[in-house]
Amino acid sequence: MFRSLRNRNYRLFATGQVVSNTGTWMQRIAQDWLVLELTHSSGTALGITTGLQFLPLLLFGLWGGVIADRYPKRRVLMITQVSMGALALVLGLLAISGTAQVWHVYVLAFGLGMATVVDNPTRQAFAVEMVGRRDLPNAIALNSAIFNGARLVGPAVAGVLITVIGTGPVFLVNAASYGAVLLGLQAMRADDLHPAEPVKRAKGQLVEGLRYVRGRRDLVIILVLVGFVATFGMNLQTTIALVAREVFRTGASSFGLATSMMALGAVTGALLSARRASRPRLRLLLGAALVFGVLEIVTGVMPTYWSFLLMLVPTGIALMTFTTSANATMQLSVAPEMRGRVMGLYMLVFLGTNPVGAPFIGWVAETFGPRLSIVLGGIVCATVPLVVAAFARRRPGGTPDGTGDGARDRPRDRSQGAVTA
Incomplete structure (x- = not known):
């Protein structure tokens, strides 16, 4: 581990x-x-x-x-x-x-x-x-x-x-x-x-990085998954406060406890991910996103405060499994000279889309109730991996593991002298 x-x-x-x-x-x-x-x-x-x-x-x-x-x-x-x-x-x-x-x-x-x-x-x-x-x-x-x-x-x-x-x-x-x-x-x-x-410093390096990602279907799939999960699913941490206050009528200490339970699940998920010796595959990413979405839906409909707290732990585990797998897959799939630019785009999608989704999720919570905002986020997170998997299988030679991209899409890792995919 x-x-x-x-x-x-x-x-x-x-x-x-x-x-x-x-x-x-x-x-x-x-x-x-x-x-x-x-x-x-x-x-x-x-x-x-x-x-x-x-x-x-x-x-x-x-x-x-x-x-x-x-x-x-x-x-x-x-x-x-x-x-x-x-x-x-x-x-x-x-x-x-x-x-x-x-x-x-x-x-x-x-x-x-x-x-x-x-x-x-x-x-x-x-x-x-x-x-x-x-x-x-x-x-x-x-x-x-x-x-x-x-x-x-x-x-x-x-x-x-x-x-x-x-x-x-x-x-x-x-x-x-x-x-x-x-x-x-x-x-x-x-x-x-x-x-x-x-x-070396040269003109057009930022555009070069964007073109590199655009030409890699496997990287685009990961960014799409991360973008939707970050925008609609990760705002669960924001709505926890509303659920604690408006649904279960608890105070600040209970909100803090809920936040800690989510963090506990995240730590557990990270440690479980550390036990895996092999490189994560796209199939794991799709599965983790799907499981996270389903668990988020279940969390949103929990009838009591304590059942809501308990569901935050496996939800946090699934979310951390997804995010750590996405990060590792991105880094292991790119050429060393492109890694900084690719991870810059990854962090922009991972962190930058969260504030974009927060106002929408907040509006849904305020208008229709915080439970629905959590359920809606879970529905989106559970639907997107199913759509991506169906799309990948319909492409000639495509598989959920992204193995049908062909060697032309995979850069050679110069430090290892082997194809990285």
């Missing part, structure tokens, strides 16, 4: 991620709390802050992938980590000094989003350089487990610290947490890495 940790470089990276991700989740809670304090509980201001943090991804997400392909990824990650740590430090100093204003939070949230634009695809593409192709699915699954484990711990720690010492010091703790990642990156053995050759 933890075979990637046998790699010294990945152990250093994973240790830094445990610390840094916990700090990141702490800052998310502290940032929301600070905005509410500065604006006297303005939900609009809270939405603007979140929107500004996602806006750079929508505007510049593809360029982040270009940067990941052009420059050594370890060096790029050091720059992004320093940038994000500096932004957290500034916000912490402003909060502690009592001079913080809401526009400060807006600017710093946008700056954090700009750093994330480059950090996300670079970090994704760097995984294979640390552990190699064989252990990449395991490393991706462990990364997801670390992220969701921090999601369980970080908010709880932040809540205690905010109560005891205020919001400002929480930002400073997060700023310091980036030091763990920087130390890990610095301590890595360069000879043990498997770096892809940086792509």
